Amino acid sequence: MPPRKEEENQRIRDDRREKILEAAAKLFARKGLAATKIADIAAAADMSHGLVYHYFSSKEEVFSTLVERALDGASMVTHGAHLQPGTPWEQLRWMTARMLEGVRQQPEYFQVVLQAMTSDTVPAELREKALQEGESSRRAMIQLIEAGQKTGEVVAGDPSQLATLFYSCIQGLALSETFKGPLEMTFPTIDQVMRILEP
């Protein structure tokens, strides 16, 4: 039987890891991978930079961990939409609702995934995974748009263009949320966003 102390230590370790990840997410989203120094993360997480290396072997590993998490979340939304009951429009609305929730609760994750797609210091394998999730999500969206057009619930027009517009909105909103400090904005409603697709 392990000594009583061990689980207490485990809890501390988990806490520390979370604190690092939380601080890093905000910084990565705002400043990018390269501009974020380990010292910044350590300061934001209120610990020495040496301790960060005790929990993660490198800055890239912190970043990768965040990307993996974000991709898992994104994947659930992408694949969940088709499984939802209801008409194509209702499925689209469900998907949009989940995305807007994500944008408001963890806007940093959107930025982090975006950076994962482009940064060259990120492992090629992970970048590939991010790009695939992006394509996958885009395809799902296009399918739903096409289905919705057949039922007359979605506005006519090239589904690819509509998908681009829609995703640009979502990504742009995540961006606005990430940087909402100085410019005071008010977040749009789901209905306002859905009007892009309304007939």
Add this chain to the structure above:
Amino acid sequence: MPPRKEEENQRIRDDRREKILEAAAKLFARKGLAATKIADIAAAADMSHGLVYHYFSSKEEVFSTLVERALDGASMVTHGAHLQPGTPWEQLRWMTARMLEGVRQQPEYFQVVLQAMTSDTVPAELREKALQEGESSRRAMIQLIEAGQKTGEVVAGDPSQLATLFYSCIQGLALSETFKGPLEMTFPTIDQVMRILEP
């Protein structure tokens, strides 16, 4: 009378500066200020890194020059909208058209301005200028929306929310254009974008 050679040299200098700025804009937009090395810029501009320093005193100066340019362009659109003839809707449409042109022709500029608002290695004065242009543009947009709602040309709803949604779209589209390499997308039409504001 100055020797004939001088104007030729001047032309070379201008060319070189332009080449550096053009290369830097693409790189800054894609990778960010910190992740873009002087060596990268030099390579993209097809010259030695020493020569870059001959034309600009630092990497930040290259960046600042681009931001100034972008802000000048943005300012013209912002202030030009109210001067356009026609109804509020027509003014909004003119503004949107200019922005979408900008997004397609120089998507990098949008990214560069965005980075200028947040990067801490950029002179505080310039960052302030970027933030002010952002606010200014936002106010102009809100005013046009309000005017349009009075004439019934614009959908009802909180103008601040609509402005956020609209700008998020524009910024998101600029982002899509900047990174349009791997994910093949098709650019939406102005009418599709304007539907956000249609009654």
Add this chain to the structure above:
DNA sequence: GTCTATATTTCGATAGAC
């Protein structure tokens, strides 16, 4: 005007004390 070689700084990463 342009290049190569070098000095200087910064930052990621490690080692060792507590």
Add this chain to the structure above:
DNA sequence: GTCTATCGAAATATAGAC
């Protein structure tokens, strides 16, 4: 588990030759 001190690589910026 946590910190401080330190190493070494990488990148900015400069100097001097062509």
